[in-house]
Amino acid sequence: MNDEQLEEVVKELNDKIEVLETKNSEVISDLQKVESERRYIESELFRTQKELKRMKSELERMKSPPLIIGSIKDVLIDGRVVVKSSTGPDFIVTTSEYVPPEDLIVGSRVALNKQTLAVMNVLPPSLDPLVTGAEIIEKPELTYSEIGGLEEQIMEVREAVEDPLLRPELYKKVGIEPPKGVLLVGPPGTGKTLLAKAVAHQTNATFIRFVGSELVQKYIGEGARLVRELFELAKEKAPSIVFIDELDSIGAKRLEVSTSGDREVQRTLMQLLSELDGFNPIGEVKIIGATNRPDILDDALLRPGRFDRIIEVPVPNYEGRLEILKIHTKKMNMDKNISLTEIAMKADGATGAELKAICTEAGMFAIREGRDCVISTDFDHAISKILDTEAAKIVESGVMFA
Structure with missing residues (x-):
């Protein structure tokens, strides 16, 4: 065999080797693809088996008889x-x-x-959603320093509600029982609810707020059940403060002649009376009630042992009005010539809520005229608008009931 024939043989062998290497790479690629598909099928099989197991468990649960x-x-x-x-x-x-x-x-x-x-x-105890929704999760940001003209009332509330929760050992050392409940009475807008909010902020107690009218229900026994569950929640969350606003809606005097609705309100009142009597005097649950009609409250509700301390929240006097105005105008951009003492004199007879509304209206008058600074005239217009409107309402209501 000559050299030319040898070269042809070598060339053919090289061509065959290249073909075999190409086929080998294709086979390896196919094997890798098959392996990847096998792993995917195995993972899908595992997922399907897991889903099948869950569905069988759910089917068995659905087939189980009700309890x-x-x-x-x-x-x-x-x-x-x-x-x-x-x-x-x-x-x-x-x-x-x-x-x-x-x-x-x-x-x-x-x-x-x-x-x-x-x-x-x-099963866990059942509480009405109305009761569980009465718990205030986030504490009010209001402090005692933001309440003006009620220094004496703040002192009495702190003695009756805050101190027994924060320092109960003082009462034990002196040998007296702290008040079970505090009743705040006074005209609308004088700061009764503000006092309750400030107490909730000051203590670490759970604050539960209820409006008395929410305890009046349609069906017999429902109102009493709500009262019972309300105090159960208070005991469970102790230390706690229960604030019942508009207490006169369920605490009115009981009359001999009454409708079925009045009798249901009386049942709710009797349940409230029994719950107030059942509390431990040094316990960690305190009651705060608020009303602007103390004259119609039932005598059994006002006797010592239930609401031991009745705190009157009056319409602020001149010094009180001046202090309230200082609180509400602290962040206002006002003219330097404005005299809060004159405004306090002009707003004679205004409640705390009305004084806040006067400050807001004065700012609105300034915005209406395109100014960023409140002047004395704005306050004059605001006093005229707020107090004259309130006076007109009083006159109108007097004509209506005449």
Whole structure:
């Protein structure tokens, strides 16, 4: 074999080697693709199996019979319990092994098996959404320094509500019982609600606010139930302060002649009276009531032992008006020639709420005229507008009821 033939053979071999290498790379690429697909299919299979397991569990849960709501009336020595089901009668039943014996408390709500009525689990206590929504989560930002003209009232509220919560040992050392409740009375807009907000800010207690009219319900017993759950929430969240605004809506004097609606309000009042009597004097729950009609409140509500301290929040005098004006004008951009003493004199008879409205209206008059500074004339217009409007309302109401 000559050299030319040898070169041709070598060339053919090289061509075959190149073809084999190309095919080998293609096979390797196909194997890698198959391996990637295998891993994807395995992951999909695992996910599908997991989803199938979840669906089977959900199907079994949906097939399980519904549970009956009941309550425990008695716990027997042998471990069985007497329950009252929602269907009416009482039953002696067994309990599930998953229910701890210490959770079986008389009065607790329980879930019962539909067929055997066995206690399956203990349910948490039920509270009306109206009651749970009364808890103020975020503390009011109002402080005592932002309330003007009520130094004596602030001192009395702090003695009756704040000190027993923050320093109960003082009362024990002196040997006296702190007041159970405080009733704030006075005309509208004098600062009763502001006092309650300031107390809530000052203490670390849970603040629960309720308007008396919210306790008046349509159906028999609903108002009393709300009062009971309200105080249960207060005990659970202790230390706490319960503030009942517009107390006269449920605390009016009981009359012999009354409609069915009046009788339901009286039932709510009686439940409130019993709850006030049931509190421990040195306990960590304090009651603050507010009303602008103390003359129509029931005598049983005002007796010592319920609302022990009645604090009158009057219309501010000249010094009080001046202090309130200083608080509300502290951040206002005013002319240097404005005299707050003259404004306090001109606003004779104005409440704290009206004085705040006067300051706001004075600023509105300045904005209306395109100024960024409030002048004395703005306050004159504001006093005329606010106080004349209030006077007109009083005259109109007097004509209506004449």
